[in-house]
Amino acid sequence: MEKSLNSHETPRQSVSPTMLLTMVGGMALFWACFFAMLMRNSFLDPGIDRLWYHLALRIAFFIGFGACCLTISRAPEGLPSPRARRAMTGFVAAFCLIAAVSSTAYAVLGTPLPLAFDLAAWGLSGAGLGCLLFSWMPAVSRLDERSVARCMALSTACGGFLYLVINLLPSYFSIVMLVVCPLVSLAVERVVGHEAGPDEGLRIPLAVSQEKAGLSWAFGVIYIVYGIVFGLGAGSITQLAGDPLLFAGIAGFALAGALAALAFMHRFAGRMRQIDVLRMVFPFLVVSLVSMALFTGPVYALSNLLLLAVYVFLVVVSMAFEVHTAHNRHAAPLYFVGMSQGVLGCGMAAGFALGLLPAAAGATNYAVLSGVALGLVVVLAAFITFAPSRRPADDDDAAEAPEQEHEQGRWKARCTVVAREAKLSARETEVFFLMAKGRGIEHIQNKLCISSHTVKSHTYNIYKKMGINSREELLDAIEAANPDDA
Template sequence: MGEEHDASVPEQSRTPGNLLNTYILAGIGFACLIGWELSAVFGPALPLLAFCGIQEATFLRIVSVFTTAGALVFFVVKQDWVFVHRNRLLTLGSLLALFAVANTMANLPGQWIPLWVSVVAWGLFGIAQASVMLYWCIFFSLIPTRRTAMTISIGAIGGTALYIFANSSGTVWLSLVEIAVLIVGSVGIAAFLSTHAPIERVLPVEEYHKSAPLTVPATFSVACHGAVYGFMSILICTMGLVPAIIVGASGFFGALLAVVWAYLGSKVEIDTGIVQRISLPIIVAGLLLFPFFDETGKIVCGCLVNIALAHSSIVTWCSTSVDNAEFQLHPVRFAAQQAPNWVGFLVGAVFAFALTFALAPSGRLFELIMVLFAVLVIVVFSIYGGNESSTKKRLNELLTSSVAPAIDKALLPDDQHAETARANNFRQRCDRVVEKYKLTPRETEVFYLLAKGRNAEYISQQLVVSSATVKSHIYHIYRKLGINSQQRLMTIVDDETSAPIDEGR
């Protein structure tokens, strides 16, 4: 092993064929999800709500956001029950989105269906949106994480392309059929993959770690992100079809940056807090400049905000799914993290609705309102500061409490010669695992001690490095091996006994 291993981090450990097929299929299904989710976000200006005027369309979109937030809160309260019944519950819940598509198709020849029917249809659409998001996060939480971030990021790029394709056909009927295909495709693939997940990776619900809820500052920060997204999406929708398609399509660049982070892997450490600090100036700039430009300038400002928010959203998807899988966190915790975001989206959308259709302020007053909104965003982010210390502390505790070092005693036979032979055998098995998974030299040092049953604190003292560094190495080792516990790592080493031992090593 030499320095060349560090230079080839992106090519580490080839993914087995069956798992690679899972990632590819998951990328397609997730792309379908993003395609129809974007069609919903900018729905008031798109074919999905083409049967009514912009004011009524915005109202129906707000109804769907309300039920999305409500469904996520329900999932949090009943998270164990939801996880146990996930396949039937979330499959049926996700398909409720088809009622909104059918409602639009029925209304196209003439708006003859009562408004309350449309309200019910879009309320069901919101429940479907919450269901399918949770369904996909649960699936990503049950598979090895080696390619999860890349799958989600590339899926988001593909989903943006599907969004453009589905809403740019020029024929409302065709667009609605395409959106229905995206809905069925996303739900169908999620259901297929979830029901075929490796049984050994699905724990009994009581064995998952229950993560601590978001802190109050973090909750406000997440809600603020959602409020900006809801506010800006409604303002863009009031400008018409083309601006809505352009701004929605700009999320491609946010997804592309997420692909870069996924490609670099362990070379960089990107979390939600860092992303939020990066996105803050872009979001504030877009909000402050929006009222001072003509239509083209407003579209550019909307694109800036959407790029930042799309990137933040994708990174949240990646980090939540990977953390769930790596640390055996309750998969339904995704709903707890998304509920504040959608409550914020609801507040932002209602504010934009009132600003556009009820208050209709003059130019200077509108500029002042936008400035005050931007200041509020800055204040909320300043209070939070992108601080994820409590989350990291919780995950670190899971790492340091894996297996006690007493395991070494079981490896000590009475005969000294047998002890030496066994030690050499152990080293050779470790060497084979290191070579197979392309661990870096520093990861290899940590790996040998983990295989002996040592915990993070002991390794930190032995290697004279900080505990944070050790925990980072443990995290990346687990990701490369596709495991989530030290016991599983030791089992992998034990399984190498069946391989022939190379006496010349």
């Protein structure tokens, strides 16, 4: 059974620095556009003098983005069909067209277009950027764990810098950048996808991914509440003056969140669960929300930017964790990432909606809403601490075992027989059991906290004692063993 599972596992690649930098650059163009739509910008917002209008547009954007993520996550075979990919390309092109029309109208007329048009345009823009993100996910999903972490974190950091550049340019140049960036990103993705080869290994039926995911109701509650808190924070940034200092602050804190995520993933690769990440960000959420409720001026602005850094950290770490978890569970990465980002996007829309209520009545003070958000964080803490949530990364070993308990026991018994007959040492036996699950050198060294050289040395000794020369022969030896001899 284990051999059958691993025979369909997607090979994860260590890429050259050139290819990794190409992917980072391509995805950075997506993040630059995403930050421009999420935060204040110099080319769309100046023509809007009503706070509630800003918030309504962001609500439409995240409804479109969340709906796109959830729809793509439901792909029957784990990847969009050729027809769906053409539709995704069309949505990206629609984003570029809408950005050109809306931005030019703002620049020429100095006022926004009719509300109904703007809401539809921002909703389609959210769907377009969602399609661009998931156009990249198959290529990212082929990378090994550390390369995924580097790609996600560095592309987000570079995207924050590009966001700053776009907002410091004259308006017409900013509009051109907003229109061109998604098209260039999509073109780079096509080149990278062609170089990486076919992605048939990522085609896993939706029913299989749903069965192996084990997502509970608590998963949805946690991510929706997080989204509400982050939506409130992003909405409060919208009311700040859109000047170069704010743009630099947004870019700087996005960079800080991305680099913190990269350092975290390198430090705890393979040794921390998603639930631990959610618990870890609590202190930062509490500090930022309390400061938003009690202070004004620069402290208030810095509190909002700290919340942005936490959002970037959580998104980057979550997406990298979910790609890794999907491989561990032999499920579709797009299902895991699409579900989490879709639910988080819906929560963001709800957070902006909470800010819209007082803004529509003429209020601009977010202190009360910060208190509401703090209460949500407390509720969220209770969910994470006590609710029986089962996130995808919570239980690697259980998910990696054969589906039925009886078969799992017989497979382990076979492994025990082989290890005993080969007279493997205790550490060699640990390495042997991980190899039997299809684990590679990087996973084994992280799991057992040993160096790659030590893993290779144990592997050599195991092969020598068993009289074999390959992983395939190792699996054959396990299948040939009699579990009743254990």
